[in-house]
Amino acid sequence: xxxxxxxxxxxxxxxxxxxxxxxxxxxxxxxxxxxxxxxxxxxxxxxxxxxxxxxxxxxxxxxxxxxxxxxxxxxxxxxxxxxxxxxxxxxxxxxxxxxxxxxxxxxxxxxxxxxxxxxxxxxxxxxxxxxxxxxxxxxxxxxxxxxxxxxxxxxxxxxxxxxxxxxxxxxxxxxxxxxxxxxxxxxxxxxxxxxxxxxxxxxxxxxxxxxxxxxxxxxxxxxxxxxxxxxxxxxxxxxxxxxxxxxxxxxxxxxxxxxxxxxxxxxxxxxxxxxxxxxxxxxxxxxxxxxxxxxxxxxxxxxxxxxxxxxxxxxxxxxxxxxxxxxxxxxxxxxxxxxxxxxxxxxxxxxxxxxxxxxxxxxxxxxxxxxxxxxxxxxxxxxxxxxxxxxxxxxxxxxxxxxxxxxxxxxxxxxxxxxxxxxxxxxxxxxxxxxxxxxxxxxxxxxxxxxxxxxxxxxxxxxxxxxxxxxxxxxxxxxxxxxxxxxxxxxxxxxxxxxxxxxxxxxxxxxxxxxxxxxxxxxxxxxxxxxxxxxxxxxxxxxxxxxxxxxxxxxxxxxxxxxxxxxxxxxxxxxxxxxxxxxxxxxxxxxxxxxxxxxxxxxxxxxxxxxxxxxxxxxxxxxxxxxxxxxxxxxxxxxxxxxxxxxxxxxxxxxxxxxxxxxxxxxxxxxxxx
Amino acid sequence: xxxxxxxxxxxxxxxxxxxxxxxxxxxxxxxxxxxxxxxxxxxxxxxxxxxxxxxxxxxxxxxxxxxxxxxxxxxxxxxxxxxxxxxxxxxxxxxxxxxxxxxxxxxxxxxxxxxxxxxxxxxxxxxxxxxxxxxxxxxxxxxxxxxxxxxxxxxxxxxxxxxxxxxxxxxxxxxxxxxxxxxxxxxxxxxxxxxxxxxxxxxxxxxxxxxxxxxxxxxxxxxxxxxxxxxxxxxxxxxxxxxxxxx
Numbered sequence: 001x002x003x004x005x006x007x008x009x010x011x012x013x014x015x016x017x018x019x020x021x022x023x024x025x026x027x028x029x030x031x032x033x034x035x036x037x038x039x040x041x042x043x044x045x046x047x048x049x050x051x052x053x054x055x056x057x058x059x060x061x062x063x064x065x066x067x068x069x070x071x072x073x074x075x076x077x078x079x080x081x082x083x084x085x086x087x088x089x090x091x092x093x094x095x096x097x098x099x100x101x102x103x104x105x106x107x108x109x110x111x112x113x114x115x116x117x118x119x120x121x122x123x124x125x126x127x128x129x130x131x132x133x134x135x136x137x138x139x140x141x142x143x144x145x146x147x148x149x150x151x152x153x154x155x156x157x158x159x160x161x162x163x164x165x166x167x168x169x170x171x172x173x174x175x176x177x178x179x180x181x182x183x184x185x186x187x188x189x190x191x192x193x194x195x196x197x198x199x200x201x202x203x204x205x206x207x208x209x210x211x212x213x214x215x216x217x218x219x220x221x222x223x224x225x226x227x228x229x230x231x232x233x234x235x236x237x238x239x240x241x242x243x244x245x246x247x248x249x250x251x252x253x254x255x256x257x258x259x260x261x262x263x264x265x266x267x268x269x270x271x272x273x274x275x276x277x278x279x280x281x282x283x284x285x286x287x288x289x290x291x292x293x294x295x296x297x298x299x300x301x302x303x304x305x306x307x308x309x310x311x312x313x314x315x316x317x318x319x320x321x322x323x324x325x326x327x328x329x330x331x332x333x334x335x336x337x338x339x340x341x342x343x344x345x346x347x348x349x350x351x352x353x354x355x356x357x358x359x360x361x362x363x364x365x366x367x368x369x370x371x372x373x374x375x376x377x378x379x380x381x382x383x384x385x386x387x388x389x390x391x392x393x394x395x396x397x398x399x400x401x402x403x404x405x406x407x408x409x410x411x412x413x414x415x416x417x418x419x420x421x422x423x424x425x426x427x428x429x430x431x432x433x434x435x436x437x438x439x440x441x442x443x444x445x446x447x448x449x450x451x452x453x454x455x456x457x458x459x460x461x462x463x464x465x466x467x468x469x470x471x472x473x474x475x476x477x478x479x480x481x482x483x484x485x486x487x488x489x490x491x492x493x494x495x496x497x498x499x500x501x502x503x504x505x506x507x508x509x510x511x512x513x514x515x516x517x518x519x520x521x522x523x524x525x526x527x528x529x530x531x532x533x534x535x536x537x538x539x540x541x542x543x544x545x546x547x548x549x550x551x552x553x554x555x556x557x558x559x560x561x562x563x564x565x566x567x568x569x570x571x572x573x574x575x576x577x578x579x580x581x582x583x584x585x586x587x588x589x590x591x592x593x594x595x596x597x598x599x600x601x602x603x604x605x606x607x608x609x610x611x612x613x614x615x616x617x618x619x620x621x622x623x624x625x626x627x628x629x630x631x632x633x634x635x636x637x638x639x640x641x642x643x644x645x646x647x648x649x650x651x652x653x654x655x656x657x658x659x660x661x662x663x664x665x666x667x668x669x670x671x672x673x674x
Numbered sequence: 675x676x677x678x679x680x681x682x683x684x685x686x687x688x689x690x691x692x693x694x695x696x697x698x699x700x701x702x703x704x705x706x707x708x709x710x711x712x713x714x715x716x717x718x719x720x721x722x723x724x725x726x727x728x729x730x731x732x733x734x735x736x737x738x739x740x741x742x743x744x745x746x747x748x749x750x751x752x753x754x755x756x757x758x759x760x761x762x763x764x765x766x767x768x769x770x771x772x773x774x775x776x777x778x779x780x781x782x783x784x785x786x787x788x789x790x791x792x793x794x795x796x797x798x799x800x801x802x803x804x805x806x807x808x809x810x811x812x813x814x815x816x817x818x819x820x821x822x823x824x825x826x827x828x829x830x831x832x833x834x835x836x837x838x839x840x841x842x843x844x845x846x847x848x849x850x851x852x853x854x855x856x857x858x859x860x861x862x863x864x865x866x867x868x869x870x871x872x873x874x875x876x877x878x879x880x881x882x883x884x885x886x887x888x889x890x891x892x893x894x895x896x897x898x899x900x901x902x903x904x905x906x907x908x909x910x911x912x913x914x915x916x917x918x919x920x921x
Contacts, residue, residue: 073807088737090793090794092834097737098736145808149805150813151816152805154857156827157823159817159818159824165813184736187736196805198798199804263730264731302733421760586784586787589719589724
């Protein structure tokens with residue numbers, strides 16, 4: 001194991017005064033030895049729990065998406081006593097269901113040169129060398145098992161005429177390793193995990209708690225031993241105790257208010273754990289997706305993604321002259337159009353990676369060359385301006401070249417969806433697209449066993465930080481969720497549970513009383529403020545601040561301003577919130593209030609993390625760190641580390657722990673797409 | 675546009691509900707139906723009246739969480755989910771009646787929110803393939819005829835929203851059930867449990883209090899994912915076959 005890089009030494013300190021430097025962090029469970037043997041050896045070394053003892057062990061899993069649902073199904077089947085929680089009315093509604101594109105796996109069914117090594121390499125490179133190589137290798141290694149498992153469950157993947165599975169390439173990768181079920185792969189995989197979980201519910205090994213929101217983690221005698229939940233129908237505050245707690249609660253992209261996330265996706269489970277001591281790693285790593293349907297007005301509640309596959313045939317342009325922006329695009333002659341991606345990146349053209357396509361679209365609109373209806377943008381300082389936020393994604397050439405029918409066959413469902421949402425016919429006028437927040441790569445810090453720094457608290461799927469670095473490749477999110485749920489957690493959690501069952505605790509334990517009381521007081525506080533503003537209005541304002549200053553492009557000055565604005569917003573929240581209704585009933589305003597304040601606190605930490613990281617990597621573009629051509633410039637010498645933040649206390653600075661990213665199997669290289 | 679909304683308000687499962695009338699101004703045709711309700715709720719909150727409770731989550735037509743009777747139609751006048759219905763489907767001055775799903779097995783929780791856990795219980799009763807994690811054969815070990823794979827996919831697109839039940843005069847969940855029976859029963863992996871599955875799922879369907887199917891077809895007409903009525907024939911056929919075998 002010869003390191004290929006030196007530990008980084010940070011010389012800049014943009015966030016001085018906003019944080020405290022803590023002790024370096026080391027993943028004590030990081031495996032060693034040849035990379036292709038690490039996971040196999042670890043699976044063998046991890047202790048077993050005999051079947052009779054498994055029944056005596058209680059496991060709590062929060063979230064029922066691919067990571068949580070798959071883990072509940074697998075651990076239940078193994079014989080543990082599982083309690084599964086979700087805020088939706090059924091586990092089947094978890095937001096994994098909305099993933100469209102596909103799931104990667106190194107099956108090499110196409111014999112086109114794919115392998116575990118290549119999937120590993122592509123993922124580390126795509127993440128701008130900010131993920132852990134051991135974790136990513138394991139992900140690539142188990143990917144093939146995922147496909148087998150899902151097919152056995154009846155997931156209807158696309159097939160060829162010979163009856164074998166079809167593959168396509170995705171996200172700029174040069175091999176065909178993506179398995180898909182039309183544009184609804186996430187739905188089909190989630191239904192597979194959900195059905196496997198319901199089978200365990202029937203078998204009595206899994207108890208499901210729907211419309212239950214986790215509001216606190218219980219840590220007794222140094223171990224996570226349970227959670228406090230609110231029954232969202234009756235308002236009952238309940239405590240649930242266990243030997244181990246798993247958070248599989250998804251990502252926090254809704255910190256921006258407008259995102260492609262489900263409306264209910266929230267950070268509360270992870271953030272409550274963070275406040276209890278769990279480190280939050282790389283919180284500023286956000287993925288912006290370039291092809292979403294633009295915002296139409298301030299009523300907008302969410303953004304809808306158009307599949308990235310459209311960029312294979314569509315051409316992206318804006319008018320050369322700002323005065324043409326209001327015109328019918330069909331009346332703008334060829335010579336007055338700027339196909340800016342083809343112009344700036346002649347070799348990749350419209351297929352440049354997500355971060356680059358997104359940033360250039362923003363640049364065009366910022367220059368005043370955006371298209372579509374001018375929409376009122378409330379600036380974070382309260383002023384308003386009218387902006388056109390859209391660029392054309394034009395299929396006129398594709399229709400001329402392939403014929404309308406061929407375009408319909410390939411993209412028909414996407415065109416229909418676009419027409420439904422916008423009321424425009426994309427076969428006649430070019431579509432309009434704009435980037436939107438899609439996924440977060442940051443999350444709770446975990447070791448190789450997916451355990452947070454709190455003993456007995458595990459975290460999987462999008463809620464943890466470890467596998468995607470600063471930028472997630474297309475079709476890798478589903479892969480990570482299922483890898484964690486079906487194959488990783490069940491093998492690592494048994495090492496922890498081999499020491500269990502832990503000493504029984506009950507409702508009278510001081511840690512349980514403290515956690516429950518804290519939740520009750522917090523809810524009472526929300527209801528008692530009786531101010532003027534709804535939780536949604538605070539959330540929207542937070543989103544505007546985050547998007548403006550901690551979105552696609554970030555500057556030292558902007559981030560400092562954002563931190564001030566967020567602190568003001570937090571102060572106003574606690575004095576001017578208005579929540580009607582009662583605590584002992586279904587109360588959606590109350591639910592939103594709790595989530596919004598957690599987002600506000602997270603938003604502040606995201607800005608501090610972004611301020612500290614004076615480099616551009618992945619979707620995170622620091623204007624102070626760019627090449628002469630305006631491209632993202634990484635600083636491995638300063639920032640090849642995971643930034644794991646410890647909660648410093650109410651109104652105190654967070655504490656930064658750095659975990660060095662040392663590679664042995666891979667060499668860091670600069671990305672270039674010119 | 676300006677609208678008059680008649681909305682079912684009901685404090686909880688046991689309370690008596692009633693229609694309430696609201697006027698809403700300045701609705702944009704670009705709003706989704708649910709965004710229109712968001713705007714109404716902001717106004718209600720500002721006036722000190724508790725916002726209308728309704729379910730929604732992904733707001734892109736796939737999670738199946740949203741569902742409203744709009745002017746007596748499940749999900750409203752278009753073949754789509756409520757979150758994908760836009761206000762351009764209405765016109766200035768319209769009066770719109772909004773109610774929760776209507777079916778005994780879907781009791782009202784509050785206002786427009788209903789309890790659809792009966793669907794989960796039907797899945798628990800056989801709506802799966804028993805495949806233990808970690809022991810699956812290679813995915814290419816069992817080829818699947820493309821026609822069957824496509825059919826399985828077409829019906830697996832059911833999002834479990836419950837529109838089929840809400841639209842059915844009998845409150846039958848046969849379309850939901852038929853979709854799952856057809857999905858799993860079309861694939862080689864689903865064959866070993868095909869007979870027990872259909873008997874068990876239909877048993878749970880009836881135990882939940884869903885009505886019988888009388889081939890009216892409102893379910894398929896209301897289904898936002900356009901699950902075809904054929905799946906009910908398939909359901910009935912599989913049930914007869916299983917019963918004839920003595921299951």
